[in-house]
Amino acid sequence: MTAFKYPNLPFARCPELEGASPTHPVAIVGAGPVGLAAAIDCSLHGIPVVLLDHKDTVSDGSRAICWAKRTLEICDRLGVGQRLVDKGVTWNRGNVYLGDRQIYQFDLLPEPDHKRPAFINLQQFYFEHYLAQHVQSLPGIDLRWQHKVIHAQQGPESVTLTVDTQDGQYTLETEWLIAADGVRSTIRDALGQDFQGRVFQDRFLIVDIAIQRDDPAIRRFWFDPPFNAGQSALMHKQADNVWRTDFQIGWDADPELEGKPETIIPRIKKMLGDVEFEIVWSSVYTFTCRRMEKFRHGRVFFVGDAAHVVSPFGARGGNGGVQDTDNLIWKLALVRTGQAPRSLLESYNSERRHGADENILNSTRSTDFITPKTPVSRAFRDAVLDLARDHEFARRFVNAGRLSTPAAYENSPLNTPDTDNFAGTMNPGTPCTDAPITIDGRKTWLLDQIGTDFTLLYFGEDISPATRATFDALSVLQPSVRPLVLAPDGIAAARYDARPATAYLIRPDQHVTARWRHLRLEAVSAALDHCLTRT
Amino acid sequence: MASKLRTDLQIADPDSFYEDLIALHKDLTDEQSALVNAKLILLLANHIGDRQILDEALAAAKKAA
Numbered sequence: 001m002t003a004f005k006y007p008n009l010p011f012a013r014c015p016e017l018e019g020a021s022p023t024h025p026v027a028i029v030g031a032g033p034v035g036l037a038a039a040i041d042c043s044l045h046g047i048p049v050v051l052l053d054h055k056d057t058v059s060d061g062s063r064a065i066c067w068a069k070r071t072l073e074i075c076d077r078l079g080v081g082q083r084l085v086d087k088g089v090t091w092n093r094g095n096v097y098l099g100d101r102q103i104y105q106f107d108l109l110p111e112p113d114h115k116r117p118a119f120i121n122l123q124q125f126y127f128e129h130y131l132a133q134h135v136q137s138l139p140g141i142d143l144r145w146q147h148k149v150i151h152a153q154q155g156p157e158s159v160t161l162t163v164d165t166q167d168g169q170y171t172l173e174t175e176w177l178i179a180a181d182g183v184r185s186t187i188r189d190a191l192g193q194d195f196q197g198r199v200f201q202d203r204f205l206i207v208d209i210a211i212q213r214d215d216p217a218i219r220r221f222w223f224d225p226p227f228n229a230g231q232s233a234l235m236h237k238q239a240d241n242v243w244r245t246d247f248q249i250g251w252d253a254d255p256e257l258e259g260k261p262e263t264i265i266p267r268i269k270k271m272l273g274d275v276e277f278e279i280v281w282s283s284v285y286t287f288t289c290r291r292m293e294k295f296r297h298g299r300v301f302f303v304g305d306a307a308h309v310v311s312p313f314g315a316r317g318g319n320g321g322v323q324d325t326d327n328l329i330w331k332l333a334l335v336r337t338g339q340a341p342r343s344l345l346e347s348y349n350s351e352r353r354h355g356a357d358e359n360i361l362n363s364t365r366s367t368d369f370i371t372p373k374t375p376v377s378r379a380f381r382d383a384v385l386d387l388a389r390d391h392e393f394a395r396r397f398v399n400a401g402r403l404s405t406p407a408a409y410e411n412s413p414l415n416t417p418d419t420d421n422f423a424g425t426m427n428p429g430t431p432c433t434d435a436p437i438t439i440d441g442r443k444t445w446l447l448d449q450i451g452t453d454f455t456l457l458y459f460g461e462d463i464s465p466a467t468r469a470t471f472d473a474l475s476v477l478q479p480s481v482r483p484l485v486l487a488p489d490g491i492a493a494a495r496y497d498a499r500p501a502t503a504y505l506i507r508p509d510q511h512v513t514a515r516w517r518h519l520r521l522e523a524v525s526a527a528l529d530h531c532l533t534r535t
Numbered sequence: 536m537a538s539k540l541r542t543d544l545q546i547a548d549p550d551s552f553y554e555d556l557i558a559l560h561k562d563l564t565d566e567q568s569a570l571v572n573a574k575l576i577l578l579l580a581n582h583i584g585d586r587q588i589l590d591e592a593l594a595a596a597k598k599a600a
């Protein structure tokens with residue numbers, strides 16, 4: 001078992017400390033999972049970026065462990081997906097128990113032919129470490145560890161940050177600011193924005209333990225287990241033979257006492273029997289669901305936990321945050337180069353607020369089920385569990401976390417509504433579903449072939465000269481639309497309800513924005529204008 | 536949308552059903568009664584299934600409260 005070695009993230013001086021005062025195109029505050037993803041995406045889009053974080057190593061302890069399929073797909077586009085998957089523990093299935101009896105089982109990826117699994121489990125520090133290493137290999141990212149932002153002020157043409165370092169303070173000018181500085185966001189406070197929502201009156205003890213076990217990597221969740229009577233518990237495998245255990249301990253529990261090894265060790269032994277293990281990390285949590293009213297304030301964008309937090313039962317925090325930057329960076333890139341008007345940026349706010357609301361809704365429902373707030377809510381919860389022993393329908397009410405799924409922006413103003421008939425689920429606004437495809441005789445995956453720029457999926461075999469001419473015209477549009485020809489009868493065609501000549505216009509974040517049964521240059525060009533709010 | 540929740544009498548012998556309903560709670564604590572009621576509601580709601588009927592029933596129940 002090789003334990004994680006926390007890297008030492010070195011301080012370095014910067015031009016501002018030498019008296020220079022450049023205006024940066026984009027600055028990102030916070031190099032957690034979300035800020036790091038944002039910086040990598042900026043580099044892919046050719047935007048020079050400064051990334052500041054006050055810490056000197058990656059996230060300690062283990063916070064996030066479950067990274068969803070969509071996050072892995074985004075990380076594939078960013079160039080780190082494979083490393084995460086290689087190190088992480090792949091899983092698709094979950095078991096829910098009442099007492100010691102299994103009452104429900106789910107499979108989050110019941111069909112084959114996807115590159116990525118429903119989830120991997122990987123400690124957050126690995127996620128950050130791999131992304132941070134990738135950042136260092138990319139051009140155009142000025143990464144500044146141990147630089148603490150203490151104030152932000154927005155002017156008409158730029159945002160001014162005040163930064164504190166061991167070598168003194170400096171101010172930094174940036175045209176655009178991405179606040180990825182987490183739940184206690186300094187930028188949010190500096191702009192005087194509030195953060196509304198709910199706190200749940202319950203406590204959870206999380207203990208990551210190193211232990212040799214042969215159990216499969218299934219998410220296991222118990223209501224009222226013999227080892228934690230009247231409460232819930234969770235157990236899940238992570239990398240390096242570390243397992244997460246998570247015990248509901250109730251609002252009245254004494255966090256200090258519960259966090260002591262003398263209390264934790266007997267607890268774990270009650271769960272797993274008299275086994276050898278090592279406590280890697282433990283802490284006692286309370287959970288909140290909150291979000292900002294707006295995620296964009298002029299030149300400042302809030303992403304990740306700075307913009308919204310959820311309880312962890314659906315693994316929606318980090319996964320939701322990575323979708324924020326996936327949505328934002330291409331828009332910022334096109335606005336910066338003048339290919340789209342600033343009105344495009346407002347769609348970041350509307351699309352990602354919708355995503356955050358979905359995440360908050362789902363994790364609030366789960367938390368209300370796991371932690372009923374009122375006697376009547378408890379009565380219904382217990383009634384569901386009681387009925388679930390004998391009745392199939394009640395098992396579907398049991399809510400031990402509805403796990404992160406990508407947001408579909410089906411009501412987004414950027415979509416071009418369908419004029420042709422389509423069956424299936426790939427409606428405008430939806431993130432593209434993966435499928436195995438063949439290009440020039442080479443097997444690959446659809447999602448590996450699209451993204452970062454606009455793509456036109458065209459389903460067809462013999463490309464006529466007229467279609468070829470349309471392709472040529474698409475590739476010289478501003479921004480250019482790259483055609484990708486797919487077989488009209490394969491798995492991809494089935495998943496996209498495609499027939500010969502069906503065409504899909506795909507955004508740089510791999511979401512569908514328009515589709516047709518026949519390809520017409522004017523229609524694609526109009527949909528592109530519409531998607532970029534140029535009309 | 537036309538109302539789907541039937542509010543004319545459906546149960547053949549209402550007095551006897553009412554008696555059984557009350558009898559169900561005999562010797563139960565308030566907490567146990569609340570649990571039994573909740574189970575009953577869930578069983579019936581699932582049997583009905585139709586979301587419009589359920590929504591109308593939710594609204595009608597709240598109105599009387």
Ligand SMILES: Cc1cc2nc3c(=O)[nH]c(=O)nc-3n(C[C@H](O)[C@H](O)[C@H](O)COP(=O)(O)OP(=O)(O)OC[C@H]3O[C@@H](n4cnc5c(N)ncnc54)[C@H](O)[C@@H]3O)c2cc1C
Nearest residue numbers: 030032033034053054064065066149182304305317318319
């Ligand atoms: C117990 C637990 C379990 C979880 N499980 C999951 C899970 O399984 N899956 C999942 O997706 N999510 C999970 N989450 C949520 C996940 O950890 C967060 O959503 C995620 O860390 C958010 O990333 P972020 O980059 O937005 O913010 P953070 O990770 O909080 O990063 C913010 C960064 O900003 C830096 N910073 C802050 N202020 C300043 C400043 N003034 N100047 C400079 N730098 C600053 C910090 O040093 C930090 O590096 C879990 C959370 C908890 C607590």
